[in-house]
Amino acid sequence: MNLRYAIVGSGAIGGYYGGRLANSGCDVHFLFNTEYEHVTQNGLRVDSVKGDFVINPINAYHSTANMPKCDVVLVGLKTTQNHLLPQILPPLLKPDTLVVLIQNGLGLEAKLASALPHQPIAGAAAFICSSRVGKGHICHADYGAITIGMYNGDCQDVIAQMKVDFEQANVPFSIATDLNETRWRKLVWNIPYNGLTVALNTSTDRLMNTPATRALVTDLMNEVVDAAAVCNAVIEREFVEKMLTMTDRMTPYSPSMKLDFDNHRPMEIEAIYSNPVKTALAAGYHMRKTEMLEQELRFIASKQ
Amino acid sequence: MNLRYAIVGSGAIGGYYGGRLANSGCDVHFLFNTEYEHVTQNGLRVDSVKGDFVINPINAYHSTANMPKCDVVLVGLKTTQNHLLPQILPPLLKPDTLVVLIQNGLGLEAKLASALPHQPIAGAAAFICSSRVGKGHICHADYGAITIGMYNGDCQDVIAQMKVDFEQANVPFSIATDLNETRWRKLVWNIPYNGLTVALNTSTDRLMNTPATRALVTDLMNEVVDAAAVCNAVIEREFVEKMLTMTDRMTPYSPSMKLDFDNHRPMEIEAIYSNPVKTALAAGYHMRKTEMLEQELRFIASKQ
Numbered sequence: 373m374n375l376r377y378a379i380v381g382s383g384a385i386g387g388y389y390g391g392r393l394a395n396s397g398c399d400v401h402f403l404f405n406t407e408y409e410h411v412t413q414n415g416l417r418v419d420s421v422k423g424d425f426v427i428n429p430i431n432a433y434h435s436t437a438n439m440p441k442c443d444v445v446l447v448g449l450k451t452t453q454n455h456l457l458p459q460i461l462p463p464l465l466k467p468d469t470l471v472v473l474i475q476n477g478l479g480l481e482a483k484l485a486s487a488l489p490h491q492p493i494a495g496a497a498a499f500i501c502s503s504r505v506g507k508g509h510i511c512h513a514d515y516g517a518i519t520i521g522m523y524n525g526d527c528q529d530v531i532a533q534m535k536v537d538f539e540q541a542n543v544p545f546s547i548a549t550d551l552n553e554t555r556w557r558k559l560v561w562n563i564p565y566n567g568l569t570v571a572l573n574t575s576t577d578r579l580m581n582t583p584a585t586r587a588l589v590t591d592l593m594n595e596v597v598d599a600a601a602v603c604n605a606v607i608e609r610e611f612v613e614k615m616l617t618m619t620d621r622m623t624p625y626s627p628s629m630k631l632d633f634d635n636h637r638p639m640e641i642e643a644i645y646s647n648p649v650k651t652a653l654a655a656g657y658h659m660r661k662t663e664m665l666e667q668e669l670r671f672i673a674s675k676q
Numbered sequence: 677m678n679l680r681y682a683i684v685g686s687g688a689i690g691g692y693y694g695g696r697l698a699n700s701g702c703d704v705h706f707l708f709n710t711e712y713e714h715v716t717q718n719g720l721r722v723d724s725v726k727g728d729f730v731i732n733p734i735n736a737y738h739s740t741a742n743m744p745k746c747d748v749v750l751v752g753l754k755t756t757q758n759h760l761l762p763q764i765l766p767p768l769l770k771p772d773t774l775v776v777l778i779q780n781g782l783g784l785e786a787k788l789a790s791a792l793p794h795q796p797i798a799g800a801a802a803f804i805c806s807s808r809v810g811k812g813h814i815c816h817a818d819y820g821a822i823t824i825g826m827y828n829g830d831c832q833d834v835i836a837q838m839k840v841d842f843e844q845a846n847v848p849f850s851i852a853t854d855l856n857e858t859r860w861r862k863l864v865w866n867i868p869y870n871g872l873t874v875a876l877n878t879s880t881d882r883l884m885n886t887p888a889t890r891a892l893v894t895d896l897m898n899e900v901v902d903a904a905a906v907c908n909a910v911i912e913r914e915f916v917e918k919m920l921t922m923t924d925r926m927t928p929y930s931p932s933m934k935l936d937f938d939n940h941r942p943m944e945i946e947a948i949y950s951n952p953v954k955t956a957l958a959a960g961y962h963m964r965k966t967e968m969l970e971q972e973l974r975f976i977a978s979k980q
Contacts, residue, residue, distance in 0.1 A: 571875070572975055584974030591968070660964040664895070670888030671876055 690752020
């Protein structure tokens with residue numbers, strides 16, 4: 373089975389994974405917004421710790437209206453743009469097209485499913501240090517694995533073929549049995565580092581090397597594990613230590629929210645903070661420090 | 677009874693109250709540090725919403741070794757300097773001299789009492805918007821009442837005379853029956869506004885006018901009321917609304933910690949945050965958001 377892929381949001385995430393797939397010979401069609409003119413002339417450049425490459429020529433489009441229908445749509449947009457998906461996606465969709473949200477946060481698939489109730493939808497978590505450093509230019513600094521989990525629909529064959537395609541493209545690919553757990557696990561890292569690097573205007577390594585913020589990062593991680601537990605996602609407590617150790621070993625890194633803030637883009641407060649806090653509260657657990665970080669971020673966003 | 681007053685730390689607080697007392701004819705002796713030369717020549721200038729005045733000549737000293745023994749010592753130092761009190765105070769002390777800590781935070785009197793176990797000690801909370809704006813120059817923008825409570829010793833006559841002196845000096849003066857409660861009540865205001873204006877680099881009015889931080893301020897206040905309750909200080913819940921309303925009506929204001937931070941002085945994190953968090957935790961209540969603010973402030977202080 374040859375899958376045709378659409379990449380909606382060809383930035384740090386969509387551009388990297390779409391680029392990897394295209395570079396290994398898959399049939400990939402990229403939606404660009406402001407970068408469209410640039411990539412049609414210069415291609416998509418990926419500087420990667422796993423080897424640099426350029427996709428040129430590239431199947432680039434400025435509107436989904438001109439794109440072919442695809443088997444898999446990989447959404448790499450910021451969640452702050454997800455309200456646009458019901459208008460953007462339809463030209464790409466056959467009844468069995470799988471839409472995969474490679475995004476951070478909670479509640480995204482449910483919201484999309486309410487707009488596209490009959491479409492197969494999956495979520496994916498990317499464990500990657502990647503950023504857009506210029507027009508059509510992505511820098512991949514570390515990691516890169518992706519974990520996918522179905523939200524609704526039955527796409528076993530498609531996902532099995534995706535695994536083949538991604539692994540041929542040199543991307544470690546896991547299939548999660550529980551998307552909810554995958555989402556919460558990702559939040560264990562995202563909730564402390566995304567918000568604190570913005571609120572304290574710093575980087576991951578400085579948070580880790582100062583005892584007070586190392587303790588705060590740990591508190592926030594434990595809060596996410598506790599919240600996950602009441603939301604039917606069992607995360608072993610050792611996962612916190614594992615994330616701390618992983619971050620200690622990471623190249624000092626600006627998480628996506630810090631890059632968004634520094635570049636005056638909207639921050640993904642709703643998906644990464646408000647939705648988890650609300651979901652946990654509805655299940656009976658109050659994520660107090662996470663909520664405080666959300667409140668601080670909303671203040672900071674109000675001054676952006 | 678004529679009381680002789682010593683002012684240790686003649687800044688925004690000590691300088692204001694000492695200045696008021698001297699201006700109304702009391703016998704007041706001021707300890708200055710870096711401002712000593714300036715005030716001996718120019719006096720102490722207080723620009724006050726209740727009327728400006730200058731104390732010139734002034735009983736100014738550069739060391740307590742040269743000061744007379746006094747009946748009352750008003751300590752207006754920053755709590756970050758309290759470790760110096762056991763060396764600074766003795767020349768001023770008779771056996772019955774009352775030492776009054778006009779400071780913010782918790783645990784200050786206990787610490788001083790362990791160094792001066794036989795000395796009468798009181799604490800006082802100043803409800804005042806006052807700041808040092810230049811050498812020997814204090815600006816009093818709003819409020820001004822002071823509440824005193826005994827920590828140990830029996831000084832009814834002295835405190836009764838202080839009430840007469842302060843009221844003649846146009847300072848509203850209350851005598852608290854429970855210093856612990858007075859300290860916790862003051863923290864209801866200090867914990868949200870001092871730390872958040874630093875952490876979010878803002879002013880009280882912007883915190884109040886942004887829904888997310890207005891909610892956070894309210895959460896922190898409620899946390900202090902809950903912590904106070906387990907520490908035997910009963911504060912009625914309506915006090916939170918009262919403090920919010922008072923702050924709404926205040927001139928936009930930089931709390932003392934914000935002024936300290938902006939002027940590269942040490943912040944009173946220990947007294948205002950760490951001691952209350954520790955005390956409440958020992959009594960069985962975890963002040964989570966207050967603890968998070970403490971952690972953020974310690975990170976910020978580590979970069980100062």
